[in-house]
Amino acid sequence: MKHFSVLFIVLLSFSALCQQKAKTENVILVTIDGYRWQEFFGGPQKKVLRVKKYVHDADKLKSRFEDTDPVKSRAKLMPFMWDVIAKNGQIYGNKTIGNKVTLTNGYKFSFPGYNEILSGWGDHRVNSNDYPDDPNYNIFDFLASKKGFENKLFAVGTWDAFPRIINDKRNHVPVYVNMKADANGGIHIKNVNRPIDFDSWQTHIPAHNPYAKTDTFTYQFAKEYIARYHPRFSFIGFDETDDYAHEGNYDAYLNTANTLDSYMQDLWNFVQGDPQYKDKTTIIITCDHGRGDVPILEWRHHGHVYGAEYIWVAVMGPGISPKGEVMKKMLLHQNQLASTIAALLGYEYKPDHFAGKPIDSILDK
Ligand SMILES: [Zn+2]
DSSP, X not given: OHHHHHHHHHHHHHHHHHHSOOOOOEEEEEEETTOOHHHHHHOXXXXXXXXXXXXXOHXXXXXXXOOSSHHHHHHHHOHIIIIIIHHHSEEEOOXXXXXXXXXXXXXXXXXXXXXXXHHSOOOTTOOOTTOOSOOSOXXXXXXXXXXXXXXXXXXXXXXXXXXXXXXXXXXXXXXXXXXXXXXXXXXXXXXXXXXXXXXXXXXXXXXXXXXXXXHHHHHHHHHHHXXXXXXXXXXXXXXXXXXXXXXTXXXXXXXXXXXXXXXXXXXXXXXXXXXXXXXTEEXXXXXXXXXXOSSGGGGGOOSSOTTTTEEOEEEXXXXXXXXXXXXXXXXXXXXXXXXXXXXXXXXXXXOSSOOOOOXXXXXXX
C-alpha cells in the first residue's frame, strides 16, 4: 500500500509537471498599418470590388482571393492567419459578431495608435504624426529595465516616425527605419557576408511614399536581425496597406495583406526552427487603426472617419490556448496590449501613467 501511494504521488507530480504551461520567453509584435477588420475577417469586400476606380484587375483579385463563403475568402487572402493562427492561437475583433477591439485615443491615425499600443495609454496629447519624441513610458522602457533584456530589444519599421514613437533617444532601443539605426543605441547591420546590401536596395528602389519605404525590406531586415541577435522583444511595423488604401488602390492593398501574411508564416517557420525561439515565442499581430466603412468612399481613409476606431488582434504562442476566432461578445482596447505583452513575459507593466489592464482572455484568467 505504501509503495502504491509513493508511486501514485510520483505519477501525480509527473502529470502536474506535464500540465505546467509552456512559457513565453520572447515576444514578436507585428503591426499592419491601417488594415481593416472588414478584409481581415471577411476577405475582399464586394462593395469596394465593384467600384471600378479602386480596382485594376477585378478578375485576378477574385480568382486569387474570393469565395462565396467569407470564411474561405479570408483564408485565401491570409492563409497563415486563418489556417495556422486561427487553429493554434486566438483572434479578436470581428465586429459583426460583437467581438470588438477599439482604440481609445480618439484620433484614429498612426502616431497616436502606436503610442497607445506601446505605452498602454491613448494619451490625448499625442495628436499628430509629426509629434516629437513620445513622452510616454512604453513597453520598451519597461523591458529595458528588466534583467535578461539588455541588448535584447529591437524595432524595425517601414515608416520613419518609429524612432520618435518608441523614443529611442530615451531608452536606446535600436530602432531601424530605412534600415539604419536612428539613435545611439543601435547596431548597424552591414551585410558583410552576403552579396546584397540592404542600404543599396533602399537607395535604388523608388519609394512610393516619402515617409515610408518598402515592407519587403523591412521584413527581410527584421528576419536577418532576429536570426543574428535573437532579441527577446521585437517590433516589426509594416506600412504599405495604409499607403495603398489612401491611394484607393484596392488591388495593391489586398496583395500587400497577402504578402505580409506570407512573411509572418515565414517568420513563424523560422522561429519554430530556431532552438532559442522554438516553443518559447509568442507572436502578436495587430494594427494602429482601422478605416471607414460607410459611406463607401471612406474605406480609403481614417482619422475623422466613423468606424476607423475598430481594430483586431491575433496572438499565438506557448501557453496561449487555441481558442481560435473568439466569438464571444466582448470589448477589448488597444491600450491593453502593452500590459498583455508584459504579462506574457511574466511581468506586471507599471508605467508612471495610466495603462489598460492585460487581456484576461489571452492570459486565460
Ligand atoms: Zn493613413
